[in-house]
Amino acid sequence: MTISVVRQEAIALVTVERPERLNALDTPTLRALLEVFHKLANDTSVRVLLLTGAGDRAFIAGADISEMAKKSPAEALAFAHLGHRVCQAIEDAPQPVIAVVNGYALGGGCEIALACDIRLASDRAVFGQPEVTLGIPPGWGGTQRLPRVVPPGIARELLYTGRRILAEEALRIGLVNAVYPAAELMDRAFELARQIAANAPLAVQLAKSATCFGTKHGLEAGLAYERQCFAFAFTTEDQREGMHAFLEKRQPHFRGQ
Numbered sequence: 001m002t003i004s005v006v007r008q009e010a011i012a013l014v015t016v017e018r019p020e021r022l023n024a025l026d027t028p029t030l031r032a033l034l035e036v037f038h039k040l041a042n043d044t045s046v047r048v049l050l051l052t053g054a055g056d057r058a059f060i061a062g063a064d065i066s067e068m069a070k071k072s073p074a075e076a077l078a079f080a081h082l083g084h085r086v087c088q089a090i091e092d093a094p095q096p097v098i099a100v101v102n103g104y105a106l107g108g109g110c111e112i113a114l115a116c117d118i119r120l121a122s123d124r125a126v127f128g129q130p131e132v133t134l135g136i137p138p139g140w141g142g143t144q145r146l147p148r149v150v151p152p153g154i155a156r157e158l159l160y161t162g163r164r165i166l167a168e169e170a171l172r173i174g175l176v177n178a179v180y181p182a183a184e185l186m187d188r189a190f191e192l193a194r195q196i197a198a199n200a201p202l203a204v205q206l207a208k209s210a211t212c213f214g215t216k217h218g219l220e221a222g223l224a225y226e227r228q229c230f231a232f233a234f235t236t237e238d239q240r241e242g243m244h245a246f247l248e249k250r251q252p253h254f255r256g257q
């Protein structure tokens with residue numbers, strides 16, 4: 001199995017398990033990742049997803065170059081499409097997805113991290129879109145998502161030069177939310193996941209959905225969608241529980257209903 005899933009209460013840790021290839025993504029691994037994300041999307045007991053790479057060297061060192069090197073244009077198109085579907089499945093997951101970047105996040109690896117809601121990095125993480133150094137442009141959303149996460153001029157510089165950046169620079173440009181010593185990274189990621197998982201799951205999902213919708217469709221459509229999400233929340237038990245708990249000065253107990 002190239003993808004493992006470990007549950008810790010409401011949190012699912014998804015790990016790409018190809019450490020001998022620095023977790024580079026070939027077609028079988030991409031398919032397995034897609035299947036896992038589709039399955040987790042339908043599991044209402046999962047409130048937060050963590051995505052990481054096996055070993056201590058890489059998150060994902062990109063698309064598998066040995067597989068890509070042999071592709072015809074038609075095969076390259078199918079490969080790009082598969083990568084897009086994986087990134088879309090991550091972005092469309094109802095639960096927040098946190099990328100736990102424990103090493104190289106290059107090319108397709110950086111693009112997978114960009115599809116996640118939040119990126120946490122170890123002090124050993126290295127990011128980059130080196131595709132142009134291999135004779136190709138980014139093919140799994142990097143040209144679209146990177147300029148939406150970091151300032152556009154910086155995104156363009158990284159996309160055109162293929163320059164690798166270290167965790168500290170990634171933090172400075174807003175590519176990652178936080179940087180931790182490697183030994184602490186996973187604990188801090190679980191800590192953040194638990195903090196999110198303690199909130200009303202449907203409210204968190206609606207917040208994600210509205211944020212993604214507005215990013216895709218613009219401010220006016222996003223605000224209209226936000227109003228609908230807000231009104232929908234008032235059909236939930238968790239809304240009543242959250243507000244009554246506040247008024248009764250007690251901790252809420254959210255059931256995701």
Ligand code: DAK
Binds near residue numbers: 079080104139
């Ligand atoms: N693919 C395949 N194997 C990889 C790999 C990769 N991306 N990255 C590393 N490996 C393999 C290495 O070949 C090596 O295998 P063996 O030689 O042991 O068999 C093993 O992992 C350990 O790597 P190294 O020996 O190279 O380790 P180092 O510490 O010396 O270097 C490194 C680590 C991460 C700096 C280096 O491995 C490296 O530069 N890797 C390539 C990183 C990279 O360029 N990634 C971006 C790939 S391009 C598209 C679709 C998709 C994409 C674009 C377009 N369309 C269809 C339009 C996506 C593109 C990419 O992701």
